[in-house]
Amino acid sequence: MEEKLISEKDVRNAWLRYYMFCEVGISYERLQALSFCYSLIPIFKKIYPDKEDMKAALQRHLVFYNTEAVFGSPINGIVIALEEQKAKGEPIEDDAITGLKTGLMGPLAGVGDSIDWATLKPIIFALGASLSASGNPIGAFVLLLLPIIQIAIGTQLSVYGYKMGRASIREILSSGRIKELINGASTLGLFMMGALSSNYVALSSPLKFTFGKGNDPFVVQNIIDSIVPGLLPLLAVLGIYWWLNKKNQNMVAIMLIILAISLVGAITGIL
Structure with missing residues (x-):
């Protein structure tokens, strides 16, 4: 041996x-x-x-x-x-x-x-x-x-x-x-990031329209949720992923873009 x-x-x-x-x-x-x-x-x-x-x-x-x-x-x-x-x-x-x-x-x-x-x-x-x-x-x-x-x-x-x-x-x-x-x-x-994104990425639209007197308002968010629940957070995550994958990996630029979109959406009442 x-x-x-x-x-x-x-x-x-x-x-x-x-x-x-x-x-x-x-x-x-x-x-x-x-x-x-x-x-x-x-x-x-x-x-x-x-x-x-x-x-x-x-x-x-x-x-x-x-x-x-x-x-x-x-x-x-x-x-x-x-x-x-x-x-x-x-x-x-x-x-x-x-x-x-x-x-x-x-x-x-x-x-x-x-x-x-x-x-x-x-x-x-x-x-x-x-x-x-x-x-x-x-x-x-x-x-x-x-x-x-x-x-x-x-x-x-x-x-x-x-x-x-x-x-x-x-x-x-x-x-x-x-x-x-x-x-x-x-x-x-991917499973873990998807689960965490669905729980911690909050994005919704307060838009609503009323058609005709006495009718219930048409709430955009309710319609979106009836089609695909959590669609807006999913689109936000996919959009960020696309930017990082195709454009660049500048995290500061991503943060500034998210901040700008959030401010515009809040001011206009879209988001």
């Missing part, structure tokens, strides 16, 4: 160090390299008893590095596996390790940004904001779901990368599971 210098607990702890400090000590020259290197120090102390070998390993990982910390965690596991093999005398070149990091950090950052920051974070923060707005104190603690989910995913993926080595990334990317996960998370996000 092949001797293992590193345990799964070591891999998880190394990733947790990286997760906690990945945004510390950032510079344009190295970005996350310092935190990545810092996370590997306990690993290197185990596998490189010779100080010169450890210095070389630390120097090897001070090159530019930047990825999404959670879904980029397989890189941490793969690097630990390669360093362990190198420490045992396997012919693994320094350039092979740094090249692997450089080649994987971009694709995995794209996956992580799509799932972690563009889907999970908005859903969890919107849920927390809605609960807090209704006076529910649980809303303040809902935000803790994000780091809990991130740590659960990151520790598992880092160990997976360590166990599978370089083949793990090929398996993950070629299996189609990432695409399924992104599609599922996006669908969940």
Whole structure:
């Protein structure tokens, strides 16, 4: 049986160090390299008893590095596996390790940004904001779901990368599971945003007309609700989404346009 210098607990702890400090000590020259290197120090102390070998390993990982910390965690596991093999005398070149990091950090950052920051974070923060707005104190603690989910995913993926080595990334990317996960998370996000929009976007029209003496007034809002309840809030949300998607993502411009339309509608009595 092949001797293992590193345990799964070591891999998880190394990733947790990286997760906690990945945004510390950032510079344009190295970005996350310092935190990545810092996370590997306990690993290197185990596998490189010779100080010169450890210095070389630390120097090897001070090159530019930047990825999404959670879904980029397989890189941490793969690097630990390669360093362990190198420490045992396997012919693994320094350039092979740094090249692997450089080649994987971009694709995995794209996956992580799509799932972690563009889907999970908005859903969890919107849920927390809605609960807090209704006076529910649980809303303040809902935000803790994000780091809990991130740590659960990151520790598992880092160990997976360590166990599978370089083949793990090929398996993950070629299996189609990432695409399924992104599609599922996006669908969940749409449901959540739709539910929140219907509850918190208030838009109605006070317009009413009277045709003939003694007849009940013709209320525009009642007619709209009889056709599609909540149609005006839906049109407002779709209009903002269209603007952000087709025109630009200038939030200040969106806020000013909404404010102008609201003022005109209130003054004229249309909205």
